[in-house]
Amino acid sequence: MAPCPAAGRRRRNPAGSGRSGDRCSCRADRCPGLRHGLRRDSAAVQVGSRTPRLLPALQDHHPHRPGARIPPLLQRLPPRSGNLRPFLPSPRRLPWCRRRHRAGFTTGGTNVNHAAAAGYRRPLPLRQGFSLVVQSTRDEAPGVRSLALASPDGSPLPEFVPGSHLLVECGATVNAYSLTGSGTVPSAYTITVLLHDGGGGSRFLHGLRPGDRVQVSRPRNGFSPQTTATRHLLIASGIGVTPVLSHARAAAMWRQPFSVLYAYRHGIAPHVQELRELCGGRLIECPDRPVFVRRLSEALTHQPLGTHLYVCGGTSFVESVIGAARGFGWPEERLHREVFDNAVLDPGQPFTVHLERSGRTVPVPAGISLLEALEDAGLQIPNLCRQGVCGECRLTVTSGVPVHRDSYLPAAARSSNTVIMPCVSRAAGERIGVDL
């Protein structure tokens, strides 16, 4: 295949001027040139210089009005992908980051939710991660400590999308912790750890001192800011403030409209001082439940069109906020959540899994996860968190209906019933088929 003539050249007007000269004329299958990417990307780049930014935002509002006529320009847009993209420019576009990206660094590309301070039964060594050194520790609140992790030689770390998390090896377990920085040119990764009763991982991290080594994964994300949002409503409870702090830092840095609703118990409010300095009047503090309920209702009813809501906290808190937002008519596509404590899952009913490619059938007893049953049958399924948050173990469903118990899959993927996270999810009936 002939090489792309556009390769290596810079695109002058990425928004798309509509001139045919902006499109790549190469016939390479996998064109490395930006121009070819423009051509494949969408019809939007061909319809005028201002439309690419505007149309996706308009498209976002159409689910509000079922039956409404969709303008031809919106019909020409490609279907929205389930992949979340940050509202920030790609680090590759930042001049001071280009050199590092050329050197091979990338941000964590996999969409992953996190479950802070939760351990795995069978931890895996973190592949493709790196060893960092504890630079400093700080007590943020009683039982809450933040750690700054830096490269041992002081070199800069890969950037990350706001709301990302790290998997951290904590002795015998591997836990996920949100990064609290903005993600732009980080000299250290900062995480905040809530000490759990009996939580071996959190106790291990609270015991670390400056100079100690810790093994971490690359940053991963499933809670990114949305590119099409006209405003960001960030809601957090307790230790759930950590990814919200990351979002708020980035939004403030890039001058994005946002506000933060922070619910905490009196006297236990990690990072509240940083948020006050960062947000000023955009921070709404809720030290008790009645105040939170009132301020949440106000926040949900007084947002401009195009606002996206991001909530992080415990399961019941997140569900109550999402339920309230639905009650006020917020569309599902504008609700983003991250749950940091998975409720204890019930053992579920026994079922069988049919392996489509090999023709085998494997029984899954109550109290044993589908992933464990498959492993016991001699199959190797990639996995990391084993709690339905990292997305690593995803399998394709070929028959049957799953009961989704993960916090990774977006709503559209759940309702399609074509994928399952076998580490936590089960079958709705007596049998399910997977592509193995």
Ligand code: FES
């Ligand atoms: S192993 Fe992480 S979602 Fe299943």
